[in-house]
Amino acid sequence: MSADLNLHKILSSLGSSVDWAQLRHVTEKTTWRTVRDEKPDRNHIGFDHGLMVEVLVNGQFGYAGTSDISESGVKRAFEKAVNMAKQASAYKVHDFSILQRPAAKGHYNSPVIREMDSISAKEISDIFIDATRAMKVSDKIVSRSATAMIVETEFYSVSTSGSDVQQRFSIVSTDFSATAGAGHETQTRSDNGGLARCLQVGAEVFDRQSILDRSKRIGEEAVELLTADNCPDETMDLLLAPDQMTLQVHESIGHPLEYDRILGDERNYAGWSFVKPHDFGRLQYGSSLMNVTFDPTIPDALASYAFDDSGNPATKEFLIKDGMLVRGLGGLESQSRLNLPGVANFRSSSWNRAPIDRMANINLESGNAKLEDMIASTERGVFMFANKSWSIDDYRNKFQFGCEYAKLIENGKLTKTLKNPNYRGTTVKFWNNLKAVSQNRETYGSPFCGKGEPNQVIRVGHTTPYCLFSNIEVFGA
Structure with a gap:
């Protein structure tokens, strides 16, 4: 030791x-x-x-x-x-x-x-x-x-x-x-x-x-x-549980906000980002209910720490505030190159890798809604749980996700179970359709987030609530 x-x-x-x-x-x-x-x-x-x-x-x-x-x-x-x-x-x-x-x-x-x-x-x-x-x-x-x-x-x-x-x-x-x-x-x-x-x-x-x-x-x-019946092919409300919101945040918020992607450093392997440097402070990433933080200070979350590998102290920072994009995921090197504020996320996976810009704990902050009220307010929708498959383009813009299990919501009530539930969208439009965020959150993590050449598999965490979106395209297998 x-x-x-x-x-x-x-x-x-x-x-x-x-x-x-x-x-x-x-x-x-x-x-x-x-x-x-x-x-x-x-x-x-x-x-x-x-x-x-x-x-x-x-x-x-x-x-x-x-x-x-x-x-x-x-x-x-x-x-x-x-x-x-x-x-x-x-x-x-x-x-x-x-x-x-x-x-x-x-x-x-x-x-x-x-x-x-x-x-x-x-x-x-x-x-x-x-x-x-x-x-x-x-x-x-x-x-x-x-x-x-x-x-x-x-x-x-x-x-x-x-x-x-x-x-x-x-x-x-x-x-x-x-x-x-x-x-x-x-x-x-x-x-x-x-x-x-x-x-x-x-x-x-x-x-x-x-x-x-x-x-x-x-x-x-x-x-x-x-x-169970197959998930219907329809545009309707979509309620996502925290275990699926974890992947949604990871793929459509975490990765596109990484500065090395925005700079083009990752384009040969992990891809680019649809986000441009001039978007910070200008892009309405989602609805006013959307508040996203970088927070390595949560006690039990997977990617909590005191300092990143450059020695930068880890602090909680808002990435998206009231839907507005305000800050990206870049360590001190990328901040210097872009002349933009960033966070303490310059991390390596082990002793044989150099640090690069990585997600840590990327969290969607709690809202004011109760889960039962979110269900009751939905005339027709699908409530999806637990990721089963995912696909998202190199710019982290167009995506398609599948889940393990779902419930149909009809006239404000959970009715029958649905199998093979999927949904698709584009990042900014999807998040601008966010219309309710629950009070309670759950914490999950992934120990296998890959990026970098040579590849680095690192640990990331996400604390997420239940979220209700309007007018989302859902479909079956």
């Missing part, structure tokens, strides 16, 4: 041939526990650790990662980073300075109630065996699974400007799903639509009764879907 590594001593031994330097050491332990159909399927533990050297030379940053964390190994990485920065400086797109790497001192720890080492592999396996047993509500249930991914990570960084930051994360992602079949028809229902109940928590998340209750409901709804 970082406590056994004297980064300050190593940093001081590297000399003063650069304008600035930082060492970022990362250790990570990942544990997988999976049960399928009441039988343990996967019990695996992986370890990863290494160190990233970052330097500033001639207005250009250079990086080199190494798994050799001896003093000589770090020195070789340092020399490589310096050489890279010197060569790249001849082609730099912007003249960077130490202003993009502020001095930071502090620490962060996930809000754990019960430490992970307080629960054994057997205890988790026994709970998951009972969970998959609870899903077997009918002979029509043909497959069941329960999975947990447990990640314990420590980031420790020091720099020549005086930074000394230690951040420890305890992350648990769980997924429960059941598949029902009859004839040629199969339907799968999960606990969260694949986006995961993924939080910064400890072993307290493995509450047996809560898991068994949710598992039984999953099985019942999977069977229910087999005989």
